[in-house]
Amino acid sequence: MTTSDLRLAARDLACIRGGRLVFEGLSFEVGAGHALVLTGPNGAGKSSLLRQIAGLLEVEQGEVALTGGDPECGIAEQSHYVGHLDGLKPMMSVIETLRFWRAFLGAGDAASPDAALQAMALAPLADLPVAYLSAGQKRRLSLARLAVAPRPLWLLDEPSVALDAASVARLRDFMAAHLAGGGIIVAATHLDLGLQGAAELRLTREMAS
Amino acid sequence: MRRAFLALVARDIRLAAGIGGGGGMAVFFFLTVVAIVPLGVGPDRPVLELLAPGMLWVGLLLASLLTLDRMFQADVEDGSFDLLSMGPLPLELVAVAKSLAHWVVTGLPLVIAAPVLGILLNLPPETMPWLMLAMLVGTPALSFIGAVGAALTVGVRRGGLLASLLVLPFYVPVLIFGVGAVEAAAVGFEGQAARQALLFLGAITLAAIAIGPLGAAAALRAILR
Numbered sequence: 001m002t003t004s005d006l007r008l009a010a011r012d013l014a015c016i017r018g019g020r021l022v023f024e025g026l027s028f029e030v031g032a033g034h035a036l037v038l039t040g041p042n043g044a045g046k047s048s049l050l051r052q053i054a055g056l057l058e059v060e061q062g063e064v065a066l067t068g069g070d071p072e073c074g075i076a077e078q079s080h081y082v083g084h085l086d087g088l089k090p091m092m093s094v095i096e097t098l099r100f101w102r103a104f105l106g107a108g109d110a111a112s113p114d115a116a117l118q119a120m121a122l123a124p125l126a127d128l129p130v131a132y133l134s135a136g137q138k139r140r141l142s143l144a145r146l147a148v149a150p151r152p153l154w155l156l157d158e159p160s161v162a163l164d165a166a167s168v169a170r171l172r173d174f175m176a177a178h179l180a181g182g183g184i185i186v187a188a189t190h191l192d193l194g195l196q197g198a199a200e201l202r203l204t205r206e207m208a209s
Numbered sequence: 210m211r212r213a214f215l216a217l218v219a220r221d222i223r224l225a226a227g228i229g230g231g232g233g234m235a236v237f238f239f240l241t242v243v244a245i246v247p248l249g250v251g252p253d254r255p256v257l258e259l260l261a262p263g264m265l266w267v268g269l270l271l272a273s274l275l276t277l278d279r280m281f282q283a284d285v286e287d288g289s290f291d292l293l294s295m296g297p298l299p300l301e302l303v304a305v306a307k308s309l310a311h312w313v314v315t316g317l318p319l320v321i322a323a324p325v326l327g328i329l330l331n332l333p334p335e336t337m338p339w340l341m342l343a344m345l346v347g348t349p350a351l352s353f354i355g356a357v358g359a360a361l362t363v364g365v366r367r368g369g370l371l372a373s374l375l376v377l378p379f380y381v382p383v384l385i386f387g388v389g390a391v392e393a394a395a396v397g398f399e400g401q402a403a404r405q406a407l408l409f410l411g412a413i414t415l416a417a418i419a420i421g422p423l424g425a426a427a428a429l430r431a432i433l434r
């Protein structure tokens with residue numbers, strides 16, 4: 001994961017949702033150890049762009065590529081995606097959830113589920129079913145998933161939603177550690193996430209017209 | 210990749226076996242459908258014996274349809290599917306894992322429940338092994354064919370009915386050869402006719418396992434992207 005020639009590049013990207021052009025002609029490049037922050041009003045296409053990078057949404061035009069990573073894996077397989085939906089199962093316990101994702105995603109040299117819970121201050125809740133967690137705790141569990149499987153590219157859609165001040169600070173350290181390890185973060189946000197030296201890509205609705 | 214596959218199968222079995230997962234529901238539905246048949250057609254033993262193989266198989270088909278619509282939809286609705294589709298498993302193998310889990314929590318309990326219901330319908334005891342064997346061979350086909358229907362209706366709210374309409378015609382061969390095996394055994398043709406029907410059932414199941422996941426994955430890709 002310390003490959004320093006890791007590079008995420010998008011060229012002339014366009015997105016059409018429900019017949020409406022959301023954005024077009026979008027190009028950017030992010031290198032290893034750097035973060036890109038997507039900002040802009042609601043409906044400007046921040047989430048759509050993240051889903052396009054993750055391969056969850058069709059790329060109508062242009063291309064997006066991650067170079068310098070594992071040549072045998074696609075961009076999706078080298079990414080973590082945290083979206084608006086948390087992907088948590090109410091009846092599974094906190095620790096079971098992390099154990100499942102660790103087994104499913106392939107752990108490598110990543111943190112153990114217990115260490116990930118420590119990092120997100122969820123350790124006392126390990127055996128609690130997810131159904132009993134608050135919105136902020138669920139969000140922290142979604143973020144803890146990023147620690148149990150190594151992925152060079154993190155795609156975060158408003159990762160600080162529902163988090164309290166202490167958790168936002170934890171998230172900041174967590175992201176800084178990922179960047180220090182040579183990872184890439186692309187995050188959509190309305191708030192300042194405190195990412196040092198992050199480039200900003202501002203999506204505007206005018207781009208559509 | 211094997212680890213990811215097994216983890217997904219284990220998770221789905223656990224979720225389905227839990228409260229609200231619908232695992233036990235299929236068995237109770239099967240029980241209820243078959244139990245009301247004697248009330249409807251009357252307690253005439255020869256008539257029940259005649260109807261038994263058909264009623265058991267029809268009940269089995271309906272019961273396995275009952276939990277089909279949630280196979281992919283539950284994961285799509287809560288966002289897990291996005292994460293599953295980004296993992297190391299190709300969508301085809303995700304579909305195999307989910308079909309397999311569906312069979313373990315739905316098909317297998319139905320096979321085990323079938324002989325009990327057979328007694329209720331006055332099925333001759335010597336045909337019981339054939340009934341169970343035929344159902345054991347035939348039920349995987351129901352889960353793997355059903356996966357295609359579940360994938361096609363993944364974006365439809367309350368798509369269970371639509372999935373049933375799509376899938377039921379493809380269940381017909383399983384029904385015909387499944388009933389065929391039991392009936393042949395009932396009239397004493399265990400050697401030839403029943404074995405032949407079993408072989409056909411096995412062929413259908415193998416074809417379903419080979420084709421079903423491809424169809425399901427293609428449908429999911431087309432609908433969700």
